[in-house]
Amino acid sequence: MDAMHEMEELVEELNRYSYQYYTLDNPLVSDKEYDALYDRLVKLEQESGMVLPDSPTLRVGGELLKGFTPHRHLAPLWSLDKAQNEEQLNNWNNRAIKLWNEYNTKNPEDPLPELHYALELKFDGLTLNLTYTDGKLVQAATRGNGVIGEGILEQVKTIRSVPLTIPYKEGTIEVQGEGLMNLSVLEAYNKTALEPLKNARNAAAGALRNLNPKVTASRKLSAFFYNVGYSDEKTFVSHQEMMEFLKENRFKINPYIFYFNKFEDVMEQLEEIVRRRSELDYLIDGAVIKIVDVRTRSVLGYTDKFPRWAVAYKFEAEETTTVLESVSWEVGRTGKITPLARLEPVELAGVTVKNCTLNNIGDIERKNLKHALGSRVFIRRSNDVIPEILGKVTEENDGEEIVYPEKCPACDFPLVQRGAHLFCDNKLFCKPQAVGRISHFASRDAMDIETFSIKTATQLYDELNVREPAELYELEKESLVQLERFGERKASNLIEALEQSKTRDLASFLYALGIPNTGKTTTKMLADHYRDLDKIMNATVEELVDLPDVGGIVAESIFNFFNDPLMRAGIEKMRQLGVNPTLPAAPLEVKEDSYFSGKTVVLTGTLHQMTRDEAAEKLEALGAKVTGSVSKKTDIVIAGEKAGSKLSKARELGIEVIEGEDELVRLLNQ
Structure with a gap:
């Protein structure tokens, strides 16, 4: 003892x-x-x-790990919209002001406060998401795709600025930050390292994603924290309050954080950050501007990818010159043939660049690269995207000619040119197309077929002649178990995953089909608007153009896709094999005479008969305004199981409390 x-x-x-x-x-x-x-x-x-x-x-650092365990974040880790100049920043601010004005016009009794701004540095490291339960660090993960990351708890424990325990012990919170290697630490490390590290960003990312935590520990990483992404009970009124909470709980906060009442002052400080960037002991690739008030953030909300209340200002891309040595031609899942430039290796923005994108033959012509093989070209690397060739250093045609292919480099099928792109129309028997289309169909954001990968798609193409997504549903366990690396368990799991995918929602099914020029936002809009697969397949270009965010090119792509006999036959085959996408629920009409009409409602605690999001949606359909924090302006607090501080505050303020889920359901159904 x-x-x-x-x-x-x-x-x-x-x-x-x-x-x-x-x-x-x-x-x-x-x-x-x-x-x-x-x-x-x-x-x-x-x-x-x-x-x-x-x-x-x-x-x-402990023992060598066997692999990274996937971790599903308790709340999404959003990407940030990007601005690269003052005009784009002003456009972002003007959109925020417009939404702010619209809300205050509709809600004069409860207006949002004046817009104030926080300005932070945008660190160039690896995003960390830390989970604390009852004050103890229980998980740490990479950002991943924003929904699921890789568990790196043992690696993160080696960062001495990461607290293993914190004073706040009320349930679970997730805290986001950036893992970094200080430039001075990198310099000292390289003086004795057998294999010197090229840059601090890759050094940090490589250390945190290394299966040996002792390697992570040897890099002596640091971390800055800037957001509470999830909390069972803790809420914040402002960004300052959130930062103060992080400080009180021993998280390392970067000192370069500024608050402004006027957007013009933000621009002035940005210029100062650019000037002083080289003085910092860590890498940054820009700055982040956020709206301070948390309620305003909630009202502005999110697009499909980004929060509307924050934007990243990106510094100018770094450029250099090198020699264009050759061009190869890659085949994508839509049959598009994309040129890829092979370069004389050159250091740029901390990495060795060997390849560059050229987009299409129109891009080659526009940049005067048709006769550029063996010539020096300008290249640019913006952040972490694939570097881009900007053009030739000289104007003369002093290099060898880039010869455009006439036949597909993968299957030797004659190519056709549509616009600035070359295409191979051999959809079923061009291997890169078929494999790409099948693996996209099975991906997480599409049909989410577990255990599936591009290696699986390639193996099924080679050994079982699977040429299109529909043929996945004809697979039999007896055939799968004969394949190399396919035992009884793996075969059973794939058959079960395929069966479960048959009732994915309509938006996911449409995205899985891989309609050219459409993404998740467009396919969700199509599903919500038509709520019927046949209506979407039979929609005319004129009908489609009238839909939100659908221009002429996208409308033509959707129409042509569904009028391709091969695509229609594949969809019909899937339906015959039991694929029946779930239709979206009919939109609810907002009622103005319900118990909740015109009232501000806060949900707290655990609900069992529905999720909080479902409850909020039903309340809004009944005319309520659902918010996240309790104040004197709150009319009703709905308290589920294990309701905490919000319930206590509601009682202190004399606010009406609906306790028990049965009473909530009764009022929702009135």
Whole structure:
């Protein structure tokens, strides 16, 4: 017991010193004093065989991991819309002002406050999403696709500015930040490294995605935190309040955060950041502007990809020159033939660039690259996207000619030119097309067929002659188990996953079909508007052009796709094999005479008969305004199971409380 007591005291003392040193940059003791205490703790842990959950000895990295475990974030990690100049920033701000004005015009009794802005640095590292339950770090993950990331808890524990425990212990929260390698740390590391690291960004990302946590620990990473993405109970009124919460809970906050009442001041400070960028000890690739008020953020909401209340200002792309050595031609799933430039390797923005995109033959002509093989060209790398060739250094045709292919490089089928692109129309028997189309059909955002991958699609194409998505539903377990690396379990899992995919929602099915020039937003809009697959398949160009965000090119793409006999036959075959996409629910009409009409409602606690999102949707259909925080303007608080601080606050303010889900359901059904 005496040893345990001493260990607890040592852990508390060492963590306090680490917090002062790594987070506040304010060391309280010398390295020698810290090391003596640390060595004593290590000795006690070895003698007792016990390690406390927040011991600093956990930060040195443990055993080699077998792989990364997928982690589903409790709330989405959104990407940010991008602006690269003052005009684009002003466009973003004008859209925010427009939405703000529209809301206040419709809600004069409860207007949003004046727009104020927060300005933060945009770090160039790897996004981290940390999960704390009852004050303890229980998971850490990469951003991934924004919904599911890779679990990297053991790697993140090695970052000494990441708290293993925090004072806030009320349920679960998710905190987002950026893992970084300081430039000074990179320089020191490379002085003794057998294999020097090329840049700090890749060094941090590579360390955090390394299966050996000891490698992560050796990089001596740091991290800055800037957002609480999810909380069971904790809510915030403003960005300042959120940042103060993070500080109070020992997270490292970057000192370069500014607040402005006028957007003009934001622009001025941005120019200052650009000027001082080289003085920083870490990489940044821009700045982030956010609207401060949290209620305003909720009203502005999100597009399909981005929050409307934030924007990333991207610094100018970096450019250099190199030699264009050759051009190869790649075949995509739609049959489009894309030229890919092979370059003399060159260092640009911290990476070695060997390949560049050329988009299409129209791009080659426009950039005067037709006679550029062996010539020097300008290239640009903007952030992390594939580098782009901007054009030739000289205007003369002093290089060898880029010869456009006449036949498909994959299947030797004659190519046709449509617009600026070359296409192979051999849809079923051109391997890259068929494999690409099948793997897209099975992907997570499409039919979400578990256990499927591009390797699976390739194997099925090669060994079972699967040429189109419809043929997936003809697969039999007996055939699959004969394949290499396909045992009984894997075969059964794939058959079961295919069966489950037959009733995916209509929007996912449409996206899975891979209609050219359409993405998830367009396919969801089509599903919500028509609510019937046959109506979509028979829609005319004139009808489609009248839909939101559908221009002439997209309308033609949709019409031509569904009037291609091969595509229609594939869809019909899937239907005959039991594929029956689930139709979206009919939109609810907003009622003005319900119990909730015109009332501001807050949901708290756990609901079992419906999700909170479903409850909010039903309340809004009955004329309610659903918000996330309790205030004097709140009319009703609906308290589910384990309702916490919001329920307490409602009672303190004398706000009407609906307790129990049965009463909520009764009122919704009135």
